[in-house]
Amino acid sequence: MPVxxxxxxxxxxxxxxxxxxxxxxxxxxxSLKLYGIVVRILGRRELxxxxxxxxxxxxxxxxxxxxxxxxxxxxWLAAIARNLALDEVRRKTPRSxxxxxxxxxxxxxDDPAAAHERSEELKRLEACLDGLExxxxxxxxxxxxxxxxxxxxxxxxxxxxxxxKTWLRRSLAQLRDCLGQ
Amino acid sequence: xxxxxxxxxxxxxxxxxxxxxxxxxxxxARRGSDAxxxxxxxxxxxxxxxxxxxxxxxxxxxxxxxxILTRIALQSGTARRxxxxxxxxxxxxxxxxxxxxxLAACLALALVWFEHAQPPPPGNEPTSVSCGTxxxxxxxxxxxxxxxxISAEQLAGLSRMALRAYDACEAGDDQDARSLFxxxxxxxx
Numbered sequence: 001m002p003v004x005x006x007x008x009x010x011x012x013x014x015x016x017x018x019x020x021x022x023x024x025x026x027x028x029x030x031s032l033k034l035y036g037i038v039v040r041i042l043g044r045r046e047l048x049x050x051x052x053x054x055x056x057x058x059x060x061x062x063x064x065x066x067x068x069x070x071x072x073x074x075x076w077l078a079a080i081a082r083n084l085a086l087d088e089v090r091r092k093t094p095r096s097x098x099x100x101x102x103x104x105x106x107x108x109x110d111d112p113a114a115a116h117e118r119s120e121e122l123k124r125l126e127a128c129l130d131g132l133e134x135x136x137x138x139x140x141x142x143x144x145x146x147x148x149x150x151x152x153x154x155x156x157x158x159x160x161x162x163x164x165k166t167w168l169r170r171s172l173a174q175l176r177d178c179l180g181q
Numbered sequence: 182x183x184x185x186x187x188x189x190x191x192x193x194x195x196x197x198x199x200x201x202x203x204x205x206x207x208x209x210a211r212r213g214s215d216a217x218x219x220x221x222x223x224x225x226x227x228x229x230x231x232x233x234x235x236x237x238x239x240x241x242x243x244x245x246x247x248x249i250l251t252r253i254a255l256q257s258g259t260a261r262r263x264x265x266x267x268x269x270x271x272x273x274x275x276x277x278x279x280x281x282x283x284l285a286a287c288l289a290l291a292l293v294w295f296e297h298a299q300p301p302p303p304g305n306e307p308t309s310v311s312c313g314t315x316x317x318x319x320x321x322x323x324x325x326x327x328x329x330x331i332s333a334e335q336l337a338g339l340s341r342m343a344l345r346a347y348d349a350c351e352a353g354d355d356q357d358a359r360s361l362f363x364x365x366x367x368x369x370x
Contacts, residue, residue: 018257020250020340027246032238039239041198052241056249057256071227078233079226082198090202122231140197144232147198165194172193172225179228 003029008073009066016064023060030074031056034081041085041147051088055081072119086147128178136171143168192221196229254320312350312358319343319365339365 003011008029014022034055039048058080066076118126129137142148150168154161194200195208212219320343346361 024246027249031241031246033233033236035241036236036239037233040236049242049245052245053249053252056246057252060249060253071230075226075230075233078236079230082233086198086205090205119231119234122234125228125231141232141235143197143199144229145236149201150194150199151201153199164199168194168197168199169187169190172190172197176189176193176228 005072005074009068012059012063012066012073012076015060016066023056023063026059027056030077033074034077037078037081038085040145041082042089047088047092048085051084052081054084058084072121075121082147089147124179125175128175131178132171132174136167139164139167140171140175188215188218189221192218193225193229195222196225251320254317257317257320312347315350315358315362316343316347319346319362339368 003025008026011022011026011029015026031052035048035052038051038055039045042048042051055077059077062080066073129140132140139153143153148156150161150164153159153164157164191200191204191208195205200208208218208222212222342361342365346358346365349355349361350358
C-alpha cells in the first residue's frame with residue numbers, strides 16, 4: 001500500500017497517543033518491508049513471526065520516541081526490526097551457510113517501482129557504495145541484509161577473519177568519508 | 182589501532198551487523214554509559230539506515246496483527262492508566278463528562294449519607310479490577326474473531342466505545358458500563 005512519509009509520521013504520532021486505527025495503518029503500510037528484513041536475517045519463518053510481533057509491540061510502546069527531524073519513519077522502524085532480529089539470531093546456534101543465497105537479491109535500480117521508493121539519503125549512499133571495489137560493496141550489502149558475522153563471512157569466502165574485519169572497517173570508513181556526515 | 186581506540190569502527194560494525202554475539206552484547210552493555218560510542222552508533226544508523234529501503238518486502242502471515250493486538254490489549258489491561266490519559270478528542274471529552282457527572286453524583290450521595298449517617302451503597306465503591314478485566318476480555322474476544330474484517334474507522338469507533346464503557350465502569354456507573362459492554366459484544370461486522 002503506497003503511503004507517504006508524511007502519512008507514516010502522522011501514524012506514528014497517533015500511535016504514540018494510543019490510537020489503534022493509526023497503528024493498524026502503520027502495520028499495513030510497513031509490515032511487508034519489516035517482515036522481509038527479519039526473514040532475511042533470521043532465515044526461518046517461524047522465528048521471524050515471533051520477532052515481527054516483538055517489533056510492533058515495541059513500536060506501539062515507543063512510537064513517542066520517533067523524531068521526524070532525525071530520519072525517515074521507515075528507517076526508524078527498520079532499525080528496530082534489524083536490532084531485534086540480530087539479537088535473536090545471535091542467541092541461536094550458528095547458522096548453516098547453506099541458509100544464505102549465493103548472490104544478494106535486491107531490486108534492480110532500473111526497476112521503476114524501486115526507483116520511486118528510493119529516498120535522497122539512499123541515493124547518496126548508493127553513489128558512495130559505487131565508489132567501493134565491487135566485491136567490497138557486495139560484502140557490505142550482504143552483511144547488512146543477511147546479518148552475517150565476520151566469522152560467517154570468513155567461512156563463506158574462505159578468508160581469515162582478520163582480513164574480513166580489515167575489509168569491512170576500511171569500506172565503512174570510506175563510506176563515512178564519502179557521505180561527509 | 183586497538184578495539185578500544187576504534188570506537189567508530191566498532192559502532193559501524195555494530196550497525197552493519199557483523200559483530201560476533203559476544204562483541205554485540207559488549208557494545209549493547211557499554212553504549213548506555215559510553216556517550217562517544219552511543220553517538221557513533223546513532224551516526225552510523227543514520228548513514229546505513231537508508232539501505233533498509235532497498236530490501237524487498239515479504240508478506241507476513243495474516244494472523245500476526247491479531248496476535249500483536251491481543252498482546253497489546255493484555256498489556257494495556259494491566260497498565261491501562263498509562264494509555265487512557267493520552268487519548269485525545271471526543272473520547273477524552275466524553276470521559277471527562279462522565280467523570281464530572283460521577284463526581285457530582287458522589288458528592289450528592291455523600292451529603293445524603295452524612296445527613297442520615299448511613300453506610301454508602303456498595304455500587305459506589307471503585308471496581309477497578311473488574312473494569313479492567315471486562316475491558317481486557319472484550320479486546321481478547323474481539324481481536325480473535327472480528328479484527329480481520331473491520332475497517333480502520335470501525336476499529337477507531339469501537340476503541341472509543343470500549344474506553345467509554347471502561348470509564349463508566351471505573352466511575353461507578355455500572356448500568357451504563359454494562360449496557361455499553363453489551364452493545365460492544367453484540368456488534369456485527
